[in-house]
Amino acid sequence: MKTDSRIVWDMDLINRYDLSGPRYTSYPTAVQFDPNLSSTSLVSQGQSTADRSAPLSLYVHIPFCAHVCYYCACNKVITRNRDRAQPYLDTVYREMEQLSQWYSDDRLVDQLHWGGGTPTFISDEQMFELMSALRKNFNLRNDDQGDYSIEIDPREASPNTLEVLRKAGFNRISLGVQDLDQKVQEAVNRVQPLEQTQAS
Ligand SMILES: C[S@@+](CC[C@H](N)C(=O)[O-])C[C@H]1O[C@@H](n2cnc3c(N)ncnc32)[C@H](O)[C@@H]1O
Numbered sequence: 001m002k003t004d005s006r007i008v009w010d011m012d013l014i015n016r017y018d019l020s021g022p023r024y025t026s027y028p029t030a031v032q033f034d035p036n037l038s039s040t041s042l043v044s045q046g047q048s049t050a051d052r053s054a055p056l057s058l059y060v061h062i063p064f065c066a067h068v069c070y071y072c073a074c075n076k077v078i079t080r081n082r083d084r085a086q087p088y089l090d091t092v093y094r095e096m097e098q099l100s101q102w103y104s105d106d107r108l109v110d111q112l113h114w115g116g117g118t119p120t121f122i123s124d125e126q127m128f129e130l131m132s133a134l135r136k137n138f139n140l141r142n143d144d145q146g147d148y149s150i151e152i153d154p155r156e157a158s159p160n161t162l163e164v165l166r167k168a169g170f171n172r173i174s175l176g177v178q179d180l181d182q183k184v185q186e187a188v189n190r191v192q193p194l195e196q197t198q199a200s
């Protein structure tokens with residue numbers, strides 16, 4: 001957090017994440033993938049949690065990126081064709097409707113995360129629509145007390161993107177910055193001037 005020109009370190013936040021985590025580039029993380037998990041057992045696992053009241057954490061993956069970064073190990077689809085987003089979102093909506101049946105309506109969503117790929121590849125309207133679909137199917141908080149976050153590629157964030165995201169209900173962002181050295185940026189095919197990142 002930056003107030004005036006002084007950086008204020010949030011020790012609670014630092015302590016909360018001061019532990020080793022799994023490689024993050026797949027969701028669920030790679031260690032949780034199991035080839036023996038059939039669709040039947042997926043359903044029964046979901047049903048077995050139906051009567052719990054613990055809060056939920058939801059992750060939505062938007063796999064599209066307009067440009068490839070050579071180092072990237074994420075699950076992504078490189079395309080400049082923005083029309084590819086809607087059919088994917090329609091599938092996400094169907095999955096959401098199926099999954100949400102397993103969770104009682106009173107389970108609050110304490111954590112929501114959109115990652116990618118590049119979540120802001122989709123249009124502002126599509127982002128609002130996706131958030132509405134999440135609200136329709138799950139019990140999203142209205143008090144701004146959850147961790148609702150989104151991954152931002154500064155190259156894919158227009159000046160009003162943050163306003164749109166705040167209106168949609170996000171209260172956290174992470175900015176993708178791989179390297180500040182222009183030569184490295186060229187080598188990894190991710191040219192992102194510091195000013196662009198600072199503007200975000
Ligand atoms: C998955 S990207 C999602 C957001 C957006 N697509 C972006 O690149 O900013 C989030 C972050 O992961 C980083 N990343 C991706 N692959 C990586 C790798 N193999 N090693 C280290 N960081 C990586 C990206 O540079 C970016 O900062």
Ligand code: SF4
Pocket residue numbers: 064065067068069072073074076116117118153176
């Ligand atoms: S924009 Fe992000 S997700 Fe896409 S290729 Fe680059 S690092 Fe990977």
